[in-house]
Each structure stands twice: as structure tokens, then as C-alpha cells.
Amino acid sequence: MINLEFIINTISLGSLYAMLALGLVIIYGILRLVNFAYGELIMIGGYTMYLLTGFTPLPWLIVAVLAVAAAMFTSLFTELVAFRPVREKSLTAMLITSFAVSTLLQNAALLLISPRAKGVTLPQIFQTSVTIAGTDIPWRNILTIITCAATLILLLLLLRHTVLGIALRAAADNFTMTRILGVPANTVISAAFAISGIMAGIVSIFWIGRSATVTPTLGAPPLLVAFVATVIGGMRSLTGAVVGGFVYAILISLLGLFLPPELIEFREAFMFAIVIIILLFRPEGLIRSKTSVERVG
Amino acid sequence: MSLATRLKPYATPITLALGLLVLAGLTDLIQITLLIRIVTVMFTSLILVLGLQLYMGNSGILSFAHIGFMGIGAYTSVLFSMTPAAKELSIPDIYPILLPLHLPFWPSVLVGALVAAFIAAFISYPLMRLSDAAAVITTFAVLVIIHVVLVHWGPVTNGPRTVFGIDNYTQLWTSTIVAVIIVFAVYFFKESRIGLRLRATRDDAYAAASIGINMVVMRWLAFIISAFIAGVGGGLWAHFITSFSPYAFYLTETFVVLAMLVIGGPYSVSGAVVGTVVVTFARELLRAIENYINILQVFPEGFFGFTEVVLAIVLILILIYRPSGIMGSREVGWPQWRRRKDDGEANNKLQEA
Numbered sequence: 105m106i107n108l109e110f111i112i113n114t115i116s117l118g119s120l121y122a123m124l125a126l127g128l129v130i131i132y133g134i135l136r137l138v139n140f141a142y143g144e145l146i147m148i149g150g151y152t153m154y155l156l157t158g159f160t161p162l163p164w165l166i167v168a169v170l171a172v173a174a175a176m177f178t179s180l181f182t183e184l185v186a187f188r189p190v191r192e193k194s195l196t197a198m199l200i201t202s203f204a205v206s207t208l209l210q211n212a213a214l215l216l217i218s219p220r221a222k223g224v225t226l227p228q229i230f231q232t233s234v235t236i237a238g239t240d241i242p243w244r245n246i247l248t249i250i251t252c253a254a255t256l257i258l259l260l261l262l263l264r265h266t267v268l269g270i271a272l273r274a275a276a277d278n279f280t281m282t283r284i285l286g287v288p289a290n291t292v293i294s295a296a297f298a299i300s301g302i303m304a305g306i307v308s309i310f311w312i313g314r315s316a317t318v319t320p321t322l323g324a325p326p327l328l329v330a331f332v333a334t335v336i337g338g339m340r341s342l343t344g345a346v347v348g349g350f351v352y353a354i355l356i357s358l359l360g361l362f363l364p365p366e367l368i369e370f371r372e373a374f375m376f377a378i379v380i381i382i383l384l385f386r387p388e389g390l391i392r393s394k395t396s397v398e399r400v401g
Numbered sequence: 402m403s404l405a406t407r408l409k410p411y412a413t414p415i416t417l418a419l420g421l422l423v424l425a426g427l428t429d430l431i432q433i434t435l436l437i438r439i440v441t442v443m444f445t446s447l448i449l450v451l452g453l454q455l456y457m458g459n460s461g462i463l464s465f466a467h468i469g470f471m472g473i474g475a476y477t478s479v480l481f482s483m484t485p486a487a488k489e490l491s492i493p494d495i496y497p498i499l500l501p502l503h504l505p506f507w508p509s510v511l512v513g514a515l516v517a518a519f520i521a522a523f524i525s526y527p528l529m530r531l532s533d534a535a536a537v538i539t540t541f542a543v544l545v546i547i548h549v550v551l552v553h554w555g556p557v558t559n560g561p562r563t564v565f566g567i568d569n570y571t572q573l574w575t576s577t578i579v580a581v582i583i584v585f586a587v588y589f590f591k592e593s594r595i596g597l598r599l600r601a602t603r604d605d606a607y608a609a610a611s612i613g614i615n616m617v618v619m620r621w622l623a624f625i626i627s628a629f630i631a632g633v634g635g636g637l638w639a640h641f642i643t644s645f646s647p648y649a650f651y652l653t654e655t656f657v658v659l660a661m662l663v664i665g666g667p668y669s670v671s672g673a674v675v676g677t678v679v680v681t682f683a684r685e686l687l688r689a690i691e692n693y694i695n696i697l698q699v700f701p702e703g704f705f706g707f708t709e710v711v712l713a714i715v716l717i718l719i720l721i722y723r724p725s726g727i728m729g730s731r732e733v734g735w736p737q738w739r740r741r742k743d744d745g746e747a748n749n750k751l752q753e754a
Contacts (some may be wrong), residue, residue, distance in 0.1 A: 136535050189721040195533050196463045197724050199718055200663055207656045208713035214706030320706070324652070328545060331538060339534065373549040377684040383535050384527050 107240045114357045115350075116245035119252035120310055122349030122377025124326055124384070125333035126259070127303030129345040130296045132334065133276030136195055139181055140202040142330060144209035145301055149175040150224065150306025150318035151217060157225040172305030178209070179301025180294060187225045187297075188290070206323070213320040220318040230313045248310045255306055256346065259299070263342070268295055276340065335379045338389025347390055405735055412734040414588040417674050418581045422448075423677070425577040437573050443681040444576035445638040447674065450661045451580070451587045452630030454673040456623050457662065458646045459596055461603035462532065464624075465655055466525075466540040467631045469547030470517040472650030474632025476551065476558050478513030479567050482506055482640065486621040491566045506570040510636035517632030522625045528651070529620040532606070551647035558647060565644035566748035571637045579637060583630055588732075590626065599623055611619065656709070657684070660716045666726025671733045675727060680712070687711050 141247050153172040156167040186205050190197045198341075202316060229247065233240040263269035274282040275292045283289050311326060312318055337348020355378070360369050367374075382389065418553060423442075428440040453467050480488070481504040488495055504512065527541045552561045553712040590596045602616040610615060639645060657680070665676015687708040694704040719726065 130533070136534055139539060183570035186717050186721075190724070192719070193724050196461070197720050199463055199534075199537055201661065201720050203656065204713045204720070207653075208717070211706030211709035213714065215704065215710055219705050220702070298520060302668055331541070335538060369553040370549055373546045374547045376549075379542045380528065380539050381590040383531060383539050387531070387535055 105227040116248040118350035118353035121352050122346040123303045125349045127300040128330045136197045141205035143204050143327030145175040145304035146308040147323040148178045149305045154222045154224045174229045175305030177299035179297045183297040208322050208339035236386045340392040341391040344391030413732040414585045416733045417584050436608045441573045444580040447580045447677040448634035448665035450673045451583050452627040455587045457600040458667050460620050462536045464540045466543040468650050468655045469544045470628040470631040471635035473517040474635030475511040477516040478636035479639050482509035486510040494556045496556045514632030518625050518629035518649040521628030525624045528618045539694050563646045567643040571641035615619045666728035668730040669673045669728050672726045672728035
């Protein structure tokens with residue numbers, strides 16, 4: 105039951121989910137936008153890998169970097185074209201915009217590539233395992249943990265020690281005040297979307313590493329995961345996002361272990377019921393943010 | 402006093418109803434099977450959009466859950482309207498207790514809508530305290546939960562498989578008449594005490610609370626009524642389509658209904674009607690182009706998704722350039738009064754917020 109394999113698997117899932125949640129929260133913190141198009145960035149990363157591995161002789165590492173870049177540029181582009189013009193309007197307008205962008209990207213993939221699933225050629229390391237203390241641990245999981253840890257550390261350094269990072273954190277705390285103090289709004293928001301895109305791009309490598317196929321609707325499951333993880337951790341806190349990602353991974357693994365088989369199909373419903381309960385009793389999530397005004401009544 | 406003056410308070414629903422009846426009448430006269438199909442489905446969509454407008458337009462809160470309630474209405478009404486023999490054939494694993502349930506068409510739709518409203522009432526009360534993003538995520542969570550349950554509850558919904566063999570009860574005039582009734586209902590709700598109070602909470606929650614309006618209860622009532630309407634829409638739709646699976650009630654459908662409401666204008670009943678009509682016909686036109694290109698086989702992988710891409714672009718453009726939709730917060734009235742000024746009510750609410 106709970107052995108080394110289970111633990112490594114949960115940590116690897118947790119670090120992946122933590123990255124997912126971070127990409128969503130970094131935008132939410134600044135704009136109050138729940139970006140429904142976030143999942144589609146992962147799909148874009150996946151299709152980039154499909155096109156580059158299938159039709160070019162590029163080495164795999166470069167393909168992976170280009171996939172991350174593609175997700176980042178898509179993220180920046182959607183911000184510039186769709187979110188920036190509606191930013192000053194209302195939350196509802198921005199939410200519907202993100203829903204429309206999500207549908208747009210999904211159907212663009214349907215239109216331009218194919219409705220059918222496409223196989224992505226993965227390097228050998230994604231299929232092999234290593235034996236540690238008598239259990240087979242897939243390299244994929246170890247790679248996930250290492251990459252995610254490295255990314256999180258880099259992000260932490262960026263947020264702590266650069267002007268941009270400080271501006272981002274200040275904007276997440278109080279965007280109006282940050283703007284009054286002379287931080288250009290567009291730069292901060294673009295940076296947030298770029299980071300969000302990079303997170304989605306990195307996640308896409310490992311997400312597709314599990315299934316080795318990419319479809320136009322690939323983005324929905326990771327988006328749902330990110331939603332739940334951010335709500336658990338706290339919509340306004342970056343630490344909360346990481347905590348939420350790990351808590352989600354632990355919860356879903358435990359539900360998988362202990363839920364009776366006839367209820368296992370309803371696992372997602374349980375997770376979303378947890379979301380509703382958390383939003384009701386602790387709307388600020390596990391990790392409180394300094395400024396949190398979300399509910400009236 | 403002339404009749405027109407006496408009917409002035411009802412000018413909007415009467416004008417809308419006349420427009421819809423003329424549309425249905427013309428469709429009936431022309432007698433093209435495809436057009437009748439399109440218009441019948443349009444009226445069932447209209448019922449849904451009106452239900453959503455009732456909640457979203459008056460409370461100002463986006464809801465993703467309504468397509469879920471449509472699904473509940475559809476499945477429940479079908480479980481009642483099908484004969485036991487047909488049910489046994491269509492849903493092989495059905496609970497034996499559900500088999501003998503059998504009601505005529507209208508009571509079945511009513512039961513479906515009541516079940517949707519009941520479930521909405523049960524789960525939504527605590528959610529009504531939430532605003533903004535939290536409210537949106539929770540209604541989205543409700544949609545996901547309903548979807549997961551519909552897909553996996555085999556003995557009731559036949560799981561992810563299609564339920565078939567439903568009798569076709571919904572005709573062109575069935576959905577027309579119900580849609581017209583609901584136009585009146587939604588308009589009167591908007592102008593009712595509850596509707597006015599709810600719109601007050603939308604415009605300023607604190608000011609509304611300070612004059613003694615209980616926002617949570619107002620939102621809750623609107624949510625239940627709108628879930629009921631969505632349930633009616635689901636029931637009618639199910640008895641027109643006659644075979645469907647749970648995937649009909651998820652994000653794609655949510656997108657279409659939201660697009661109809663937002664393009665038309667979420668803050669008025671007229672907006673809901675105009676948006677539904679415009680988007681339905683635009684969609685059918687795009688769909689026809691898409692099918693035509695598919696028949697030509699220009700693209701080896703097929704030409705799918707074109708309709709949704711165009712619709713999404715239009716929706717984004719509307720949100721950028723005309724965020725309160727085609728109608729804004731205006732309602733249609735008698736033709737000669739159309740030029741009267743907006744009575745200051747939440748015009749361009751999206752912009753000022």
C-alpha cells in the first residue's frame with residue numbers, strides 16, 4: 105500500500121500539480137482572473153512536441169525547450185490580444201473571455217491539426233525505470249521531481265531577488281498600490297502571463313510523458329487539477345499554490361487507495377465537493393494571504 | 402386610454418413574444434424540415450438562455466452550473482416519460498425501482514424541472530454567499546460534479562453511453578409556446594420585488610444590504626427558479642433529440658449558451674432573446690460552411706471546429722467592443738417608444754464595474 109513507490113509517485117504528482125497551480129495563481133493574484141485557457145497552454149506545448157518530434161530531426165531536449173517557449177508565447181499572446189482589452193471592464197467579462205479563449209484554442213487545434221489523438225515520440229528515459237531498494241521507480245517520476253524542484257527554486261530566486269519578482273509579489277498583494285508606486289501594470293501582467301506559460305509548458309512535457317499522446321481536449325484535466333489545487337492552497341498565495349498541489353496529489357492518491365472500487369469513478373466529484381466545502385468554510389484556503397476580500401454576505 | 406398605453410408595462414414581453422411567434426409561424430409556413438429542426442432547437446436553447454439570464458442578469462454572477470441542471474431535467478424527464486419496456490432496453494442496468502415509473506409527457510417535464518430545482522435549492526444555498534471568482538469556481542465545481550455523476554451513474558443514466566428510444570414529443574409549437582411563456586416569466590421576475598432587490602444587490606451589495614435586502618436569499622430564489630427553467634429546457638430538448646449522452650451537458654454546450662447570452666446582452670430579457678436567435682442562425686450558417694468544406698474533402702484530417710473558432714472570436718470581440726452585448730441593458734418596447742432614453746438602470750454595467 106504505502107510504500108516507496110507510492111511515496112515517489114505522490115511526490116512526483118504533487119510537484120507537477122504544484123507547478124500547475126502556481127501558473128494559475130500567479131495570474132489570479134494580480135488580475136483576479138481565473139484563466140480557463142490555462143489548460144490549453146499545456147495542449148499547445150503538447151502539439152509543439154508532436155510537430156517537432158514528428159517532422160523535424162531536432163534533439164529531444166531542444167524540442168522540450170521549444171514546447172515551453174511555445175506555451176509561453178501563446179500565454180503572452182492571449183494576454184495581449186484578449187485579456188488586455190477587457191482587463192479594465194469587469195471580472196465577469198474577463199472570465200468569459202478566458203472561457204472563449206479556451207474554446208478558441210481547443211477548436212483551433214481541432215481545425216488546424218486533427219480531431220484524432222496524435223502520438224508524441226518520447227525519449228527512452230520516459231519508459232525506463234530504476235530499481236531503488238527493491239522497487240521499480242520510473243525515471244519519469246524522478247525527472248518530474250528534479251525539474252519541478254529546479255523550476256520552483258528558480259522561481260523563488262526570481263521572486264525574492266529581482267526587481268521584477270518584487271514587483272510581481274507587490275502586485276499580487278495590492279495591485280492598485282503597486283501601480284501608484286510607479287510599477288508599469290502591463291509589464292507586471294505580461295511577466296505573470298509569461299511565467300504562467302512557462303509553468304504550463306514544463307507541465308506539458310511530463311503530462312504528455314505519461315500518456316505519449318496529445319488531443320485537442322488535453323487541457324481540461326490539468327485545468328481541473330489546477331482549480332482544485334489553488335482553491336485548497338489559497339487563491340491568493342504562491343506558497344499556497346505549492347501546498348495545494350501537494351495536498352491534491354496526496355488526497356487523490358489516498359482516495360485511489362481507500363475509496364471502494366464502485367466509487368472510484370466518482371473521485372473527481374469528491375475532489376470538487378472538497379473545493380466547494382473549502383470555499384465555504386475557509387475561502388482563503390489553507391494559506392492565508394494578507395489581503396483577501398472575496399465574499400460579501 | 403389606448404390599448405397600447407394600457408399594455409405599456411408589458412410592452413417588452415409582448416413584443417418579444419410576437420417576434421418569436423412570427424418566427425415560429427413563418428417556419429411552420431415554409432415547412433423545410435431542416436429549418437423546423439433548427440428553430441425547434443433554438444427555442445429549447447432560448448429557454449436555457451432565459452434561465453441563465455434570470456440568474457446572471459439580475460445577480461451579476463456568472464454561473465456555469467446551469468447546463469448541469471439542464472442535464473438533470475433531461476434525464477429525469479426521460480426516466481418518467483419512457484415506457485418500462487423501452488427503459489429496460491435503453492438502460493440495461495436500470496434500478497428495478499425506476500422501471501414502473503411512467504407519466505405522460507408534460508408531467509414528466511415538470512418532474513424533471515422540479516428535480517433540477519430541488520437539487521439546485523439543496524446544494525446552492527451556501528454557495529450564494531460567494532461572489533466573484535469564488536462564486537464562479539463553485540458553480541464550475543457543481544457542473545463538474547453533475548457531469549461526473551451523470552457519466553458514471555450507470556443504473557440511472559446508462560453511464561457514458563447514449564440513452565435512446567425516447568419518444569419525440571417536442572414539436573415546433575411545443576417549444577415555441579413554452580419559450581414564450583418563459584419570456585413572460587423571466588421578464589416579470591426581473592420586474593418583481595425579488596428581481597428588483599436582486600438587481601440592487603448586483604449594483605451595490607453593501608448599499609442593498611443597508612436597506613435590509615437579504616442578498617443570499619434573493620440570489621438563492623433566483624438560482625432555484627433559473628435551475629427550474631433550465632430543467633424545463635432540458636426536458637423539452639431531450640424529447641426532441643430523442644437520444645443523447647451525458648457529454649451533451651458539459652463545457653461545449655455551456656460555451657454556446659454563454660455566448661448566446663453575452664452576445665445578446667446579459668442584462669436584459671431582450672438581450673437573451675436576440676442573442677439566442679442571432680447565435681443560432683450564425684452557428685447554423687457556419688456549420689453549413691464547415692460541412693460543405695468537409696464534403697469537398699480539401700483537408701485530409703477533416704475541417705472541424707471552424708464554427709466554434711469563429712464563435713469564440715466574435716464573443717471576444719463583443720466583450721472588447723461592446724461588453725454589454727447587442728442590447729445592452731435596454732429592453733425592446735413598442736416601436737414608437739424605442740428612442741426613449743435609458744432609464745439609468747445598470748447601463749454598461751460591465752464597463753463601470
